[in-house]
Amino acid sequence: DIQMTQSPSSLSAFVGDRVTITCRASQNIYNFLNWYQQEPGKAPKLLIYAASTLQSGLPSGFSGSGSGTNFTLTISRLRPEDFATYYCQQSYGTPYTFGQGTKLDIK
Amino acid sequence: QVQLQQWGAGLLKPSETLSLICGVYGGSFSEYYWSWIRQPPGKGLEWIGEINHRGNINYSPSLKSRVTMSVDTSENQFSLRLRSMTAADTAVYYCARVTSSSWSSESFYYMDVWGKGTTVTVSS
Numbered sequence: 001d002i003q004m005t006q007s008p009s010s011l012s013a014f015v016g017d018r019v020t021i022t023c024r025a026s027q028n029i030y031n032f033l034n035w036y037q038q039e040p041g042k043a044p045k046l047l048i049y050a051a052s053t054l055q056s057g058l059p060s061g062f063s064g065s066g067s068g069t070n071f072t073l074t075i076s077r078l079r080p081e082d083f084a085t086y087y088c089q090q091s092y093g094t095p096y097t098f099g100q101g102t103k104l105d106i107k
Numbered sequence: 108q109v110q111l112q113q114w115g116a117g118l119l120k121p122s123e124t125l126s127l128i129c130g131v132y133g134g135s136f137s138e139y140y141w142s143w144i145r146q147p148p149g150k151g152l153e154w155i156g157e158i159n160h161r162g163n164i165n166y167s168p169s170l171k172s173r174v175t176m177s178v179d180t181s182e183n184q185f186s187l188r189l190r191s192m193t194a195a196d197t198a199v200y201y202c203a204r205v206t207s208s209s210w211s212s213e214s215f216y217y218m219d220v221w222g223k224g225t226t227v228t229v230s231s
Binding site: 031045049101 | 151154156
C-alpha cells in the first residue's frame with residue numbers, strides 16, 4: 001500500500017493567516033492526489049483533486065500544488081469556517097489511502 | 108443534485124455481520140464507482156473498497172477476507188457487508204461517489220459526494 005504522511009498533525013492559526021499543509025507519499029504518485037476537509041461530526045468534503053484542481057463551487061482561497069511524492073495544500077486567508085481537519089488521499093492505485101489528517105484550530 | 112442516503116444497524120455484537128446500504132438519489136448510478144470508507148472514533152479515514160454498476164469491485168487487502176460489496180441497479184443502491192465484527196471495527200461508515208475526470212490521457216479519481224455516515228458500535 002502507498003503510505004501518505006501529513007505534516008503537521010495539528011496547527012493553530014489566526015483568522016486571516018495563510019497556512020500550508022504538507023502531504024508526502026511513500027512512492028511516486030504523479031499528481032493523483034486529492035484533499036478533503038472534515039468538520040467535526042460531518043462527512044469529508046472534497047476540496048482539491050488531481051493535486052491542484054479546485055472542486056467546483058469552492059472559494060479560491062484554497063489551492064493545491066505538487067507532484068511526485070510531495071504535495072501542499074494552502075489556504076491563503078483563513079476564515080472562521082476553515083478551522084477543521086484536512087486529509088490528503090492518493091488515487092494513483094487501490095487501495096486508496098489517506099494521510100493521518102491535519103487538525104487546524106483557532107489560535 | 109445527487110444525494111447519498113445510507114442506513115443499517117448501528118449496534119452489533121462481536122462476531123456479527125455489519126450490513127449497510129447506500130441509496131443514490133437524483134443522479135446517474137451507472138457512470139460511477141461507489142465507495143465505502145470508515146473512520147474509527149478520533150482517528151483518520153480508511154478506504155474499504157469500491158464497486159460499480161457492473162459489479163466490478165476493488166477491496167482493501169486488509170479487509171478483503173471479511174468484506175462483500177454488491178449493487179442493486181434496479182434500486183440505485185449499493186451495499187456493504189463486513190463479517191466477524193470486533194470492537195476494532197467500531198467506526199463511522201461512509202458511502203461516497205467516486206468520480207473520474209480525464210485529461211492528458213489520464214483519469215483522475217476522487218470522492219466528491221458523501222453520505223452523512225452511519226455510526227457502528229461493536230459491543231457485547
